[in-house]
Amino acid sequence: MDLNDIVVFTKVVETKSFTGAAEQLGLPKSTVSRKLAQLEERLGVRLVQRTTRKLALTDIGEAYYQRAARIVADLAAAEQVVTDMQATPRGRLRVTAPIDISTQYLGDIIAAFVATHPEINVELDATDRVVDLIEEGFDVGIRFGSLPESTLIARKLASFEGFLCAAPSYLARKPAPTTIEELEDHDKVLFLPMTKTSGWTLINGDQTYELGRPARFSSNNIMAVRDVVLAGAGISLLTEFMVGCEIHTGKLVRLMPEWRGRPTDINAVYPARQNIPPRLSLFLDHLTKQLNPPPWHRVVPAS
Numbered sequence: 286m287d288l289n290d291i292v293v294f295t296k297v298v299e300t301k302s303f304t305g306a307a308e309q310l311g312l313p314k315s316t317v318s319r320k321l322a323q324l325e326e327r328l329g330v331r332l333v334q335r336t337t338r339k340l341a342l343t344d345i346g347e348a349y350y351q352r353a354a355r356i357v358a359d360l361a362a363a364e365q366v367v368t369d370m371q372a373t374p375r376g377r378l379r380v381t382a383p384i385d386i387s388t389q390y391l392g393d394i395i396a397a398f399v400a401t402h403p404e405i406n407v408e409l410d411a412t413d414r415v416v417d418l419i420e421e422g423f424d425v426g427i428r429f430g431s432l433p434e435s436t437l438i439a440r441k442l443a444s445f446e447g448f449l450c451a452a453p454s455y456l457a458r459k460p461a462p463t464t465i466e467e468l469e470d471h472d473k474v475l476f477l478p479m480t481k482t483s484g485w486t487l488i489n490g491d492q493t494y495e496l497g498r499p500a501r502f503s504s505n506n507i508m509a510v511r512d513v514v515l516a517g518a519g520i521s522l523l524t525e526f527m528v529g530c531e532i533h534t535g536k537l538v539r540l541m542p543e544w545r546g547r548p549t550d551i552n553a554v555y556p557a558r559q560n561i562p563p564r565l566s567l568f569l570d571h572l573t574k575q576l577n578p579p580p581w582h583r584v585v586p587a588s
Contacts (some may be wrong), residue, residue: 288360290324293317294332295357298350301340374563375404381418382427385507385527386551387411391427394575398568405564413478413505418556424565425555437554440569443576447485447522447546450537454517461540462520465494472519475503476510485522487544494544496522522546526581551576 296306297317307314325332332346342350382391387409395407410416410423418426418437432439451461455472462468465487473496475484484497501519504510507527514521515536523537524546531537553569555561561569 287320287323288356290320290327291353292357292360293320294324295350295354297321297333297340298342298346298354303340373404374402374567376562376564377406377408378425378564378568379408379410379423380425380427380568381410381412381416381421381423383413383429384411385524386427386429388508389526390580394572397575398571401571402564402567405567407568418554424562425553425568428552428554430549432552432554435554436557438557439552439554440573441550441552442572443551443579444548445524445526445551445579445581446548447524448528448532448542449487449520449522449540449544450514450528450532451520451540452515452517452537453535455514455519456538458517461538463541465489465496465541465544468496468520472501473499474510474514474519474521475500476505476507476521476523477503478505478507486547487522488547489544524549526579529581 293306293310293312296310297303300306300309303314303317303321306312307317310317321333328349330345331343332349334341334343380391380395388411391409391411395409399405399407415428416423416426418424427442428439449468459471462471475497484495487494487496502510502513504513507524510521511523511527511531513519514523515531520540528537532539553572555565555569
């Protein structure tokens with residue numbers, strides 16, 4: 286089936302002439318006549334009676350036109366939808382991101398986005414599982430750290446470091462360490478996202494220090510680790526975006542600032558496409574703007 290032939294047929298009927306159809310379609314009159322003949326030959330019926338004075342539909346042509354006209358109208362409407370979506374981005378945007386950044390920052394960031402773009406709906410899946418974007422139908426994923434080789438496109442959004450910190454209540458019981466070696470005598474609270482992870486890697490210039498088990502408390506949930514540190518259970522290496530506010534307000538004390546965790550990149554990754562949907566392009570630009578500078582670098586005044 287050649288939809289072009291059907292479009293030509295409906296235009297001939299509506300203009301009641303080959304000449305009128307040719308003018309509206311921007312085609313030579315001979316092309317219009319040929320396409321109508323091709324359609325009739327394929328169907329094996331006469332759709333239009335041609336005389337020297339006018340064109341008239343046959344009974345079969347009338348029945349065919351009623352249905353063909355709806356098809357052409359639906360095609361035109363479909364193209365208009367695409368045009369409208371390009372002009373005013375709309376539709377659903379599926380996002381997956383780690384739980385910690387989702388709960389700390391993405392709520393406010395996404396709220397600002399949907400307020401600016403009321404025709405776009407955002408669905409956020411907060412999970413620490415590495416989601417297969419294509420298999421599970423996600424538009425974009427937020428990922429921490431180095432990225433494996435893949436067909437996904439990556440855009441760097443920000444980076445963060447880890448800080449050694451403890452609650453004032455803990456430091457009231459045990460004086461703050463002043464050297465890296467003194468950490469061994471302190472209670473440690475470890476975030477262990479994977480079973481193979483055994484501790485922290487701290488960096489001071491070209492020096493590195495490995496500090497691991499035993500720990501007073503460890504968990505694969507960073508929120509639990511933060512809460513335990515806030516409760517005074519020990520010293521931990523926590524990411525700056527998790528504890529920036531608590532440090533600014535004095536709920537946590539940063540220790541030995543010359544020592545810190547390795548910098549970690551935050552990337553937005555999305556499937557490679559020839560044309561990125563406008564809603565995704567807008568969301569990526571919004572994320573980049575909202576995370577530059579990162580909100581965890583903005584000083585929060587003490588209450």
